[in-house]
Amino acid sequence: MNAISRRGVLALPFFGVSPFRAAPLALDTPAKKELALQLVSSAENSTLDWRSQYPYIEDIHDGRGYTAGIIGFCSGTGDMLKLVELYTRRRPGNVLARHLPTLRAVSGGASHRGLDPFFVRDWRVAARDAVFRRAQEDERDRVCFTPAVRRGRADGLRALGQFAYFDAYVMHGESGFDAVREQARRRARTPARGGTETAYLTAFLDARVAAMRREPAHRDTSRVDTAQRLFLRAGNLDLTPPLEWKVYGDPYRIDRG
Template identity: 60%
Template sequence: MTRLVLFGAPIVIAVSILFSGSDSEPPTVTGPAAGPAPSGTARPAAAEQAEEHAEEIDTLPPGLAAPEMKEIASRLVASAEASTLDWRSQYGAIEDIGDGTGYTAGIIGFCSGTNDMLQLIEGYTGEHPDNPLAPFLPALRAVDGTDSHEGLDPGFTDAWREAARDPAFRAAQDATRDRLYFEPAVELAKLDGLGTLGQFIYYDAMVLHGPGIEADGFYGIRDAAMRAADTAAEGGEEKAYLDAFLDETRKAIRARKVQRDTSRIDTAQRVFLSEGNLALDKPLVWQVYGETFRIT
């Protein structure tokens, strides 16, 4: 989701490190397959590398982080997550979609079973202790890592929708999305020499698969793509690397038992890439679940 003329070609950071079928119905909201690692576990090496080179990354054009581009990214993700371009309508969305991650809710599918929902509500409660979700924190801690609703039913879904009317909770969702998903994905994409489209592809994969190091997590997918093709930062051709990354993302989706639709790859991201739209310039026309979307 995106654009700056400078992002029409690969941007390479001069660093010395070498970086080692389709279902027909869309979900209402979709959660990451694997959430943030629990506190105390090792961070992926790639995340550490991006942090080490934060100063170099900050000198690059904003790309997907530019306000207009970030808005487009949010709309593109919402088309796949909720079949809408109105991503702000999803703050109060919540349901169990049967994918083994418990309740899925909010603008990028925070899940009660993948730790990100817990982080969101703990942070929000720290600033606003009397919020409607605060009484559910003990239950959320107990079900973290499972698909259980124990201690959450009844009342949690109503409390989420009530909290979503609070601008502070909406801001907390934005901030948690940025901290756990958007910023790490965009920063690492820049470190890999990727332009705006590549930054979006990383971000969408981070949202969909979660920041896991296993084969179906974001970092695992990136590792597999890097075995198949060199990144632009390694001297590879950007389009070839992104093709490899999308191949691996598609494999991860198809390996699932549920929610195996790959149209967000096949008729959206792959379309932009085949058109050579590495800057994600408008107009953008794509399909998800057979429905056509446009940003002009």
């Protein structure tokens, strides 16, 4: 999966955190989830309107083939394949089903040979189908959002920390997230293990930036530095609006959520 970033924050400071406060402030409440999806969309698609991104598709030349949809499903990483398989189970004979053999062949590399010249057109056609749009949302939740929130809660993190986990899942996938989290845990204890939330999140974001800089396509770390770090420095561990941030220099604001 891939991403682009844009965010910063103004909020009331809060210092110190008890892991027992994580559940009522979880990211999977409807308002917080919507906020999280807007934040990710500012990075992935340069807009807060994440629902406008179902038809998005292009090769951004990051070594992952085509990047598409609401969180940047990639033909080269296998998550696009899983999405189209899910769609085909729900809508047999859909316009993307014929591309499944080629998606299997290109998974694991940058090439989209065999998908051209019709796959881009067919993706955009499929995006008109409510079944495909729902499949994108369900796959996003299954592979990124739900595990990020679950693991954030287990580590004693509130909404900001759970969002930092979600954004890392979107860009790096599960294995990449695991590597970032493990590096962070070597430097700081999670709140669930008696550490402070601010110290642990600082370590996590440091590890995240280091991982991004190892990939040429992700060396712009503004989705962390002028968004998530901004919220952390403000002490806004609950991601309480109004939120202001920048990604790639572009400003964003959410007034309520």
